[in-house]
Amino acid sequence: MSGSGQSVLRQAVESLLRARADAERGLDELTARVAKAAVRPAETARAGRHPLARRAGDDAAALAGAIPDELAALSTATRTAIATEVHALLDLLAVNHHQLPPLPPLDARPLSVPGATGFLTAFPEGFARSYVATVLGDLSSGRTTSKAEASAHPGAQQAAIDAARDQIVAAVAPEHRERVREWLSHPDCHAVEVHGPQVSDRDLEFRAGWTRPPDHGTEGADKWRVRPDDGKVISKHRPGAEASRFNSPAAFARPLGLLLAHADQYPGGLEQLLADHADDGAVAFFLPAATTDLRPGDTFGYRGAGTGTAEAASDWVRVRAAAMGKDGECAPPVRALTYDPVTDGSDPGVRVVFKEGTNGWVMTTYYPSTAPGPDNVRLEYPT
Amino acid sequence: MIPRTKAFSRYIGTWFDTTDSADMYIEACERAPKRLAEDADGSFHAIRDEFAAHIRDSSNPPLRGSTQWVTDEWYRSIWYDVFGPEAPPGDPYPVPAEDWGSTRVTTYMIYAVNDEEEAMSDGAPEWLAARGLVAEDVYDAISSATLRRPEPDGYAGHLRRLTEAGLREER
Incomplete structure (x- = not known):
């Protein structure tokens, strides 16, 4: 198998959409873990009676708040990168394989929100959105056998x-x-x-x-x-x-x-x-x-x-x-x-x-x- | 305008859906030469002529959730699968003969052709021979890069003119 046959493109779209789900899950877990990891020492420090320990506790807590913000930015960047690739592949599919005009551009704004819904609405209505919806919608429940x-x-x-x-x-x-x-x-x-x-x-x-x-x-x-x-x-x-x-x-x-x-x-x-x-x-x-x-x-x-x-x-x-x-x-x-x-x-x-x-x-x-x-x-x- | 007759839509409705199985589709393709040869009352020739006219005039209703061009291309592929390599008379967008089985793969090819005789439909050797195709080449084409034709430039205007000339209905 080589080149840009539609089965190749189709597999690429599927694997990217799976990667999106994995990345989102991974980053969510990481965010929760980092927040918890930072909060625990903060609480421990605050429990100390000395004012310096309490200040360290406050600093740690503030930091814990900042880290999820940066992770959220990373998560948005990841979603955007994946959506851009999927959009490019669908454009190839649409034009070369499904006799459709080139796709309208991706709308990056909804990608700042985690989850499948925002991801989906970033794609132009019509062929691209319904294709992503049908593949995305089935990925969580679909499975392979050998x-x-x-x-x-x-x-x-x-x-x-x-x-x-x-x-x-x-x-x-x-x-x-x-x-x-x-x-x-x-x-x-x-x-x-x-x-x-x-x-x-x-x-x-x-x-x-x-x-x-x-x-x-x-x-x-x-x-x-x-x-x-x-x-x-x-x-x-x-x-x-x-x-x-x-x-x-x-x-x-x-x-x-x-x-x-x-x-x-x-x-x-x-x-x-x-x-x-x-x-x-x-x-x-x-x-x-x-x-x-x-x-x-x-x-x-x-x-x-x-x-x-x-x-x-x-x-x-x-x-x-x-x-x-x-x-x-x-x-x-x-x-x-x-x-x-x-x-x-x-x-x-x-x-x-x-x-x-x-x-x-x-x-x-x-x-x-x-x-x-x-x-x-x-x-x-x-x- | 040639109206879609009951005989034509019955032909399409009986043989060409592959949601559950491609058996009927394959049978229709393999039966066609005999039907044409034994067509005493001319009814199958009439279906073939009407088939060509609907491709010529884009006068088949679009398939569920599809565009007119995708629908036209679906019928062009069925025409090839059933009637052979010669494009339907009057087709404004005939498929280049060399595309079939190389860069253009049809439903018959996907389901009935294989590089192993054991996995091939019984009628496939005859079907391939009638189209000058080789089983191995077609089988390779199924899993490698193939292109479907994009909607041609000016197609919307082409459809509008056909509609204005009363050759098709706007849908």
């Missing part, structure tokens, strides 16, 4: 997948159970395997961070592996920047129930609903969370840290692809963090995809999402 951890993670149990499927089927209305079982049991359907309630937090973290499939080790799952001789990740599983699941069989079943109720009332039924919205034998629907009665806590996932804008998300995916390369040639691991698609999404809901095979329509995938995709067909309440 290839070795992903590789050592235990495989999925087929029995757990089967049990989850049974529970989901039991949670839909009796008249839809047979169809839902058929959908979820089809070899081309990975909805339960990848997004079912049996999928663990760690499974999702490795799916987002290293593209490791949650059903790894079961029959029909992608043969994801870290090649022992050079550490390169070999896989055909291709997740995006979000890896999500339904937390319970009931939460999984509810939007399916709505879809089937919709289909029951659609002229011509399910077949016609799918045929009317298909392109070349494929259909992608978006079911809004509100109409499917998905609530906070019903869904969970790991997503790339600092992927809150389309530009930032595409940079993150590039860094992940670079991280999956051979040892010694690869980028550092990407950071990911937990999220609830329903709570954190701008327009949350469920996406579902069907494909037409030789024996009729198959549901291939079904998952909670923070928003519909571009031109995603939206299914509102059954009419």
Whole structure:
């Protein structure tokens, strides 16, 4: 990796923002320690009865007051230096990689105040501030995992997948159970395997961070592996920047129930609903969370840290692809963090995809999402 | 103005989002040559012609939180991934052919191309051959320096003229 590719710039921005947090924490601790260190002798000296000792105590106390002032100046200077670098990197990103005009200058005034809020407002509104906000906002909660951890993670149990499927089927209305079982049991359907309630937090973290499939080790799952001789990740599983699941069989079943109720009332039924919205034998629907009665806590996932804008998300995916390369040639691991698609999404809901095979329509995938995709067909309440 | 038809937006809405997985995206790219070859009713050619017209006229609505230029460039990359190296007819800002797979990396390249056959999509060799690309070069480009094109000078005026001519809607 070299030059000014956006994955390189992105990593540089992340590391500077982490440095800001470290510096601020370090200087805060130092300030507190110095103040305390000076105050203690001052108090000890004041406790002395001799006037000279008391005067020394007063001097020490005055000094202790001055030192934090100087530390505050140092802290402002540190923040300003970091913000200036981040601003310059974002300017490169904006102009060279995101087709944007050069950034307006940094506003140094808010940098005299410690904390993330002042730091953020120093950046010009728009691309720079939202980019810093999405990366900064995620840094504290985001974390990395190693290839070795992903590789050592235990495989999925087929029995757990089967049990989850049974529970989901039991949670839909009796008249839809047979169809839902058929959908979820089809070899081309990975909805339960990848997004079912049996999928663990760690499974999702490795799916987002290293593209490791949650059903790894079961029959029909992608043969994801870290090649022992050079550490390169070999896989055909291709997740995006979000890896999500339904937390319970009931939460999984509810939007399916709505879809089937919709289909029951659609002229011509399910077949016609799918045929009317298909392109070349494929259909992608978006079911809004509100109409499917998905609530906070019903869904969970790991997503790339600092992927809150389309530009930032595409940079993150590039860094992940670079991280999956051979040892010694690869980028550092990407950071990911937990999220609830329903709570954190701008327009949350469920996406579902069907494909037409030789024996009729198959549901291939079904998952909670923070928003519909571009031109995603939206299914509102059954009419 | 060519209105965005239902068939076109359905095509985009069905295949090209990669939030959870790039499988559909890759399939759309690998399916396209067959669709064009077996297009008895001409419906896929119509989607392709409309695709080109929307790139020409910047008449796709901006993607969520994006500018018109970023959106145009997104569609240009999809066009390349689906229809191949020839720029869409009438494109006012065609991408230089040599940029693809060297300084310009597409979604298909990131997800489907690898320097190891085992990690590559089954259709990738054919896809690469149709574009005169070599897997190793593209794979290297994914993790090295690449540039996206900045918004060209005078683009705002260009958009305004298209809008005034009734070729696109102001959004």
